[in-house]
Amino acid sequence: MKFKFDNIPMDLLIPNMLSATVWVLEIFFLTILFAIPLGFLVALGRRSKHKIISLPIQLYQLIFRGTPLMLQLFFFMYAPFYIFNISFGRFTACIMAFTINYAAYFGEIFRGGIAAIPKGQYEAAKVLGYTKFQTFMKIILPQVIKHVIPAMGNELMTLVKDTSLAHVISIPELFRVASKAGSKYFSTMPIIIAAVFYLVMNTVVEVVFKKIEKRMEYYKN
Numbered sequence: 001m002k003f004k005f006d007n008i009p010m011d012l013l014i015p016n017m018l019s020a021t022v023w024v025l026e027i028f029f030l031t032i033l034f035a036i037p038l039g040f041l042v043a044l045g046r047r048s049k050h051k052i053i054s055l056p057i058q059l060y061q062l063i064f065r066g067t068p069l070m071l072q073l074f075f076f077m078y079a080p081f082y083i084f085n086i087s088f089g090r091f092t093a094c095i096m097a098f099t100i101n102y103a104a105y106f107g108e109i110f111r112g113g114i115a116a117i118p119k120g121q122y123e124a125a126k127v128l129g130y131t132k133f134q135t136f137m138k139i140i141l142p143q144v145i146k147h148v149i150p151a152m153g154n155e156l157m158t159l160v161k162d163t164s165l166a167h168v169i170s171i172p173e174l175f176r177v178a179s180k181a182g183s184k185y186f187s188t189m190p191i192i193i194a195a196v197f198y199l200v201m202n203t204v205v206e207v208v209f210k211k212i213e214k215r216m217e218y219y220k221n
Helices: 009-044 051-066 069-084 091-114 121-129 132-170 174-185 189-218
Strands: none
Touching: 009 091, 009 132, 009 189, 051 091, 051 132, 051 189, 069 091, 069 132, 091 132, 121 132, 121 174, 132 174, 174 189
16 A cells, blocks of 8 residues: 555545544543443442452453453344344444443552552541541542542543444444545555544543643642
8 A cells, every 4th residue: 555645535535534533432432431430330349348249340350351352342243142132233232342341441440549548548537427428429539530540541542542443343433434445545544544533532632631630639648
């Protein structure tokens, strides 16, 4: 493939890629919407003293962190039909795979953030008359958020790039559109333009998380 674009109708390619970027953003935001709360529950369950709760969650995290997301996309796309005779739409299967995969990672991030809080803060809150719920919401949670912001920012930048894997189940996202255009016009230019799109989106993620991190600086241990 050559670096050329004189034969590429840019007035058609760019709008198509912008339209495909909407799919990327939908996958990104829906994954965040569902995976972060689920990841928090995973973290709490992983910290449970009851093995009947913590062990299955450890197994779940091992499976979904230890196998490729691409395979998980195939699984949620095709396995329900063959196992339960139930089929999901491509986008639904995509969001399910991304959510369950990223919840496993978020759960580990949150677990580390909770574990980083000194036990003395729980004891001090108890002396002050705080309930367990008040202690967690007013004292522990803000500090947990502060601890996990860098790791979460890194994970969400990875999420932006991972949306390109949705093409394996024919979601018309950015990478799929770019690769098809590259094949059609025998040029690497669509791939390069797609790379710029991903870079811009990840730059926005980084800037947002730097601002959040700066605002959380007043939570000192």
